[in-house]
Amino acid sequence: MKVRISLLLGSLSAALVAFALVSPRVLAADKVDPVADAKAFQNFFFHKFPNVKHEDFVNGPYSMNEDMKRQWEEKEEFPPYEFALDAGKEMFSTPFKNGKTYADCFPNGGIGIRQNYPYFDEKEGKVVTLELALNRCREANGEAPYSYVKDEMASLTAYMAFTSRGKPMDIKIPDDPRALEAFENGKRYFYTRRGQLNFSCASCHVQSPGERIRAEILAPALGILNAMPIYRSEWSGMGTTSRRFITCNSQTRAVPLEPQADEYRDVEYFLSYVANGLPISGPGARP
Amino acid sequence: MTSSIRVRATANRDITEVQALIQHPMDSGFVKDAKGELIPPHFIQELKFACNGKEVFVADWGPAVSKDPYVKFSFKGAKKGDDLKISWTDNKGGSDETTAKIV
Numbered sequence: 164m165k166v167r168i169s170l171l172l173g174s175l176s177a178a179l180v181a182f183a184l185v186s187p188r189v190l191a192a193d194k195v196d197p198v199a200d201a202k203a204f205q206n207f208f209f210h211k212f213p214n215v216k217h218e219d220f221v222n223g224p225y226s227m228n229e230d231m232k233r234q235w236e237e238k239e240e241f242p243p244y245e246f247a248l249d250a251g252k253e254m255f256s257t258p259f260k261n262g263k264t265y266a267d268c269f270p271n272g273g274i275g276i277r278q279n280y281p282y283f284d285e286k287e288g289k290v291v292t293l294e295l296a297l298n299r300c301r302e303a304n305g306e307a308p309y310s311y312v313k314d315e316m317a318s319l320t321a322y323m324a325f326t327s328r329g330k331p332m333d334i335k336i337p338d339d340p341r342a343l344e345a346f347e348n349g350k351r352y353f354y355t356r357r358g359q360l361n362f363s364c365a366s367c368h369v370q371s372p373g374e375r376i377r378a379e380i381l382a383p384a385l386g387i388l389n390a391m392p393i394y395r396s397e398w399s400g401m402g403t404t405s406r407r408f409i410t411c412n413s414q415t416r417a418v419p420l421e422p423q424a425d426e427y428r429d430v431e432y433f434l435s436y437v438a439n440g441l442p443i444s445g446p447g448a449r450p
Numbered sequence: 451m452t453s454s455i456r457v458r459a460t461a462n463r464d465i466t467e468v469q470a471l472i473q474h475p476m477d478s479g480f481v482k483d484a485k486g487e488l489i490p491p492h493f494i495q496e497l498k499f500a501c502n503g504k505e506v507f508v509a510d511w512g513p514a515v516s517k518d519p520y521v522k523f524s525f526k527g528a529k530k531g532d533d534l535k536i537s538w539t540d541n542k543g544g545s546d547e548t549t550a551k552i553v
Contacts, residue, residue: 399517
């Protein structure tokens with residue numbers, strides 16, 4: 164007992180010394196520093212999983228389990244998202260009623276640009292995701308918007324992601340306090356516990372990737388958005404980033420937000436930014 | 451309308467390996483929709499693969515096969531360039547077919 168107390172006191176004083184030493188940096192941490200955050204975020208995963216190749220994190224649970232990876236590689240020869248990909252390609256090239264196309268709404272005709280989304284729109288002062296941009300494009304051309312969660316939206320984003328495959332995620336945070344705030348909001352949302360199970364996004368995807376939750380293997384948060392949209396066997400269909408956020412919330416028994424709510428846009432911004440440099444692998448297939 | 455069938459058939463010496471993915475709801479008839487009403491059964495009953503007019507794979511399916519079924523098998527006696535015809539019919543009388551070249 165005596166030993167334990169002295170040990171405790173010892174570590175306490177050591178902690179106090181350490182605190183005194185780093186306290187100026189603690190103050191500095193109040194400032195939003197996305198570059199340092201992204202570095203720390205990536206290093207956490209690189210150190211935790213030294214045997215996983217960096218670019219392999221974008222393959223989610225398959226980077227964490229050899230057996231699943233083997234099955235997936237075989238499946239990838241004939242992937243379940245192929246129908247969505249073909250449908251998306253056709254939709255993308257089909258003109259609207261006014262004769263314009265999606266290509267008119269996007270830089271580079273919409274080809275090979277997935278890695279730049281979401282971006283911070285300085286005019287609007289908010290984060291704009293690819294899904295949002297697609298629906299805005301439709302509305303600007305007099306078409307009804309698509310559902311954000313699946314079907315047409317998933318097919319369109321599947322095709323756009325496919326044209327960007329292998330390109331490194333390249334999210335920019337402009338020198339604008341509102342952009343930094345969006346990043347910080349997204350980060351806060353990601354680490355905040357909510358719902359009946361009191362889970363944060365990080366509880367599963369930072370704390371426990373590679374471990375099982377029932378029969379599933381949890382994916383690492385690093386690169387999780389690079390694979391969007393995904394075909395999930397559980398859904399027996401395609402889903403977008405919005406759908407993934409909503410189901411994550413429901414699975415922890417929290418109340419999901421509306422698709423493209425500010426918080427979701429911000430968390431997408433945060434998660435995409437910290438995955439900068441990792442390749443786009445979407446559309447993906449997941450169990 | 452694009453075909454509901456995707457096929458890849460590769461010949462390696464005597465063995466031809468076939469992979470096919472078919473888009474079909476495969477409703478079993480036991481699942482309820484959001485309104486609580488039963489979704490009527492709708493599933494593929496017969497699936498056929500024929501090479502040069504000769505049947506090489508025939509499946510009698512029921513409602514237990516999952517949505518968008520995937521089939522993989524191999525057979526002997528075909529060579530590169532041969533035609534492989536794939537066809538299915540479902541319980542509502544729907545059908546589709548496509549022909550692929552063995553590569």
